[in-house]
Amino acid sequence: MRALLIGYGNPGRGDDALGPAFAEAIDALGVEGLKVEVDFQLNVEDAYDMKSYDLAIFADAAVKGAEPFFWREVQPVDTVSFSSHAASPEGVLALAKRLFDAKIRGFVMGIRGYEFDEFGAPLTPRAQENLRQAIAFMAARLRAGEGGLTAPA
């Protein structure tokens, strides 16, 4: 299985750094077949790379939702409206399938964050704990192989 993990967020904006921090921690595990990328945000051109993978993991900070994190499969959504220069996981998957005939499943790792406004602020303690649990969850799934990654949360 070829998998792509994109951790995105601004590492200089408090808990927005959760996505990059998660990606870097997973990258350090050196999992075979897993390509890890870090970016400020998800972009439409990320759809181009999807055709080379079987599975995509989108890791981002979540401003609301379950604590410490949520893990769920996302479906391509044709009707999603891109809200800014950045894209959404659903939209990127839809573009990848429509334009590049990508045969890929997508999952979101949404790690709950709390503070996003102060530039230069480190991860909040609660976000750090959420990150720790998210990494442990993902490491266990990666050890279990493809079946672990795609198993229900």
Place this chain on the structure above:
Amino acid sequence: MPKTITINPVTRIEGHAKITLHAGDDGKIQKAFFHVNEFRGFEKFCEGRLYTEMPTITPRICGICPTSHSMASAKACDHIQRIQPTPTGILLRRLVQAGQMLSSHALSFFHLSSPDMLLGFDADPAKRNVLGLAEKDPALAIKGIRLRKIGQEVSERLTGKKIHVLGVVPGGMAFALSEADRVALLEQMPEALATCQAALGILKGYISANKKMVDTFAMFQTPYLGTVDKDGALDFYDGTLRWVNPDGSLLQDAQVWEYQKYIAERSMDFTYLKYPYFKPLGFDKGFYQVGTLGRVNVASHIRTPLAQKEFVEFRSLNGGKPVHGAFYHHYARLVEMLHAAEEVQRLLEDPRITGKDIQARGHRNGLEGIGHTEAPRGTLFHHYKVDETGALTKVNLLIATGQNNPAMNQAILEVAKQYVDGNKVTEGALNRVEHAIRCYDPCLSCSTHAYGRMPLDVELQGPGGEVLDHQVRG
């Protein structure tokens, strides 16, 4: 009965913002305000840090144009050290700058603005986006994505990063360009040039078919600001600050270290984004436009042949004088996009581009440094003051979107007057108001984007604050 219509936030632009429209008793829009919650903590955050850290830190301000911040920052550091980058260092900086311009303009046109044109302002909003474009014209959508990737690959191959440009440093660049990377980039330029020309063909066709709408869409005249080289040609990287009057006559030439002599800012009570203006004309008459239309209107010519041909055609729309109207930002953007592609190719064909003498070394020789560059959205200034240890004591960033803030407010007002009747905001009218802002492709200094944000909330309020109409999408 006066009413207030609030659009919050604006979709498909960066950051968080809302629009309030105020209608009079006759239902006509009388005032328009673009509220921006700009993040202003960055300058304070930097104080006390070493100035040499700034080219690495400043790209974190924004995930949209990090190269420009890094570039303006490095140039401010050059100034503090009183050094000039090496010739190869300057060529590489120009290369990264042109690559960013290419990718940024490609995103703006293909993914943010062209759906409005190709699918129609009144099309189903669920389809009026890049996915709708992919459905209608997949080949064009792929071209747009490919062009964006090519532009980003310039910095990726040079610095190893797509977005976080870490290679721009005081005195030049930290990384040299390998011959293999030079060749790999050069091989993609014919495709990039063809896509730029195809985009221009599409836009010119649209304008030709919708000339009356385009000519009246947020039509108003202002002075313009951009950077030109010693011969008056468009220059993305460096040169003279030039303001021209609406009729094209020279208003002012200035060097970057004089910017405070000509630009002042005023705080407004409805937005955190200040109102910059050309100081000699005063606040009431001094607002000007930067960015694509600003640059193409102040330049006397463009140095690359294909873009020069398009430049002449563009300026012929107004007899060789500056072209006015917010919609023409799109046209100017595509002329620039073509120039950026040509510039990348020209630089890659320069044998000095793979030179190894990429950075001049220096140390602090002054207590103040000012750097500027042309970001995709317009002229960007970084101004630093340091103490004798090199620690920053004051940081001032004058961003392009801020300088276009008065023009964006004016554009919203003009479009709202034309398309909003004050009783109900139709989808088509709403999107035209938003499109007036998209013409400027603003970035609102907010690169926090965490999962779950960015709905569109539209609220119509009566004089007592009662909600008369409320729409949510996204």
